[in-house]
Amino acid sequence: MFIWCRDHRLHHRYSDTDGDPHNSKRGFFFCHMGWLMHKKHPYVIELGRRIDMSDMQSDWMVMFQKKYYYPLYLLLAIFIPMYVPLYFFGEHWWHSLLVCYFLRYVFSLHGTWFVNSIAHLYGTRPYDKNLQPVESWFVSVVTLGEGWHNYHHAFPWDYKAAELSYFINHSATFIEFLDMIGLAYDLKTASPAMVLNRIARTGDGSHYLLGDEETRKAVTAWGPLHPLNPTYNSTLQPPSAVLKPEGLPLFHEKDVLKLKISRRSASTA
Template sequence: MERPALIWLLFVHLGALPAPFFFTWSAALTMLALCWVTGGLGICLGYHRLLTHGSFETTTGIRRFLAWCGMMAGEGPPIMWVAAHRKHHQYSDEPEDPHTPQEGFWWSHVVWMLPKHPSSEWAKTYNKYAPDLLRDPFMRFLNKTFLWWQLGAAATLFLVGWLSADLSFGASLLFYGFFLRLVCVLHGTWLINSATHMWGYRNYETTDHSKNLWWVALLTYGEGWHNNHHAYQRAAQHGHRWWEIDVTWMTIRALQAVGLAWNVVPIPTEKDKAGRKAKKAA
């Protein structure tokens, strides 16, 4: 059993339980804003489309900021996250897939993180799947200091609430801005690993079971258009139909408009996509 992972997940989920008793609108809005910063900007834009797939390029400062935001989502440091996700794409839905749905919903959702792996195995995985991040001193720094940033965020939220109002508001910001926010972002990401490989529709024929699931896409800023993504993994745009809303793609377009994103990988033309269309696309 990977005890640090188990302890972390129990800490986060148990910490969210008192949240209903400390509800304030200010704390709830803070939670929503931080969900976007850590989940939308950090995980979807930073960890996934930028660091994992290189769907666009940006400045060193923005790259590091997005990596830091992703780390603050509580899903692990960037080198670990990127390495696991690249391995997932190599073996998608096969036994070697870290979170293969062949082992069931709960395995692909969360349980896959709990079996213990020797440190030597992690080192091999990092070297094979994330050598580019290993060469970056900033990414290595985030890998080493992951837990301290989480504890610092919890303390900061509590102190801001306490000093700006009272202890009750400090607790409110802590439970909503830290614990409940982490639970929401974690399960949003996990649904992509589990639900979008089990339910939904397919626009493209792929070698795995990836599917598009609209409600997961809404919860995860466009990441739920997962069959589209698995068909064209490096493409910056995951929503391929006019109604497939992709907030992360909108963010990339906004960065591109002001000169902060370039070499954006496009989706193929309709002619290029024709041979991969699913036979019964919804």
């Protein structure tokens, strides 16, 4: 958890540059799984040391998991998944190992890596055409809602990681259930006005409500043109990415400014 959180914060701040651990500009294989087989880029190492992790370091549960990662991994990822079919269903230990550990692990890993690869390469950018990440129905189906990636990078602090929590977004639904029973709280989300401002200001025109037909037609795919096709892609050129020491902002001042102006106008009307 601690290492993932550090790398994920680095990924958002320096997205799709040499400061990004899984920089999609280096190709599909690299951002999907090759980044785990390479030495880290020097910028990733240098900039990773600057990421503030004080909140994670003050969380006893995160630090407990970090300290006892290997025994916890053996217990939770290997022993328990293998033991259940062995004890309750009389399964052979070898079959249990192959299916409940290896097959499950390979499937979950590639599903997770799709967010770094497909969801950065094949899709549309209705919220911010200046960001490399895209909206991918295919990845959302595989990952239970983590494929609405253009929105997630436009509003990285939104718990839904998508504009809608009820459309192929079981992750958000689960978080809302935890909030309902008191196990999650202080959920942060972008207001509808802020989302609309961002779509109007930086969207590529493909938004399902506010887009235009001309842009929606500017879509291509390998094979059938279907939203669940993993190669579903906009013909618009992907944006360039420039590495800046300060990284990308958590939010855009223009969105907040427009929101303040609209609120002020509504209060004086």
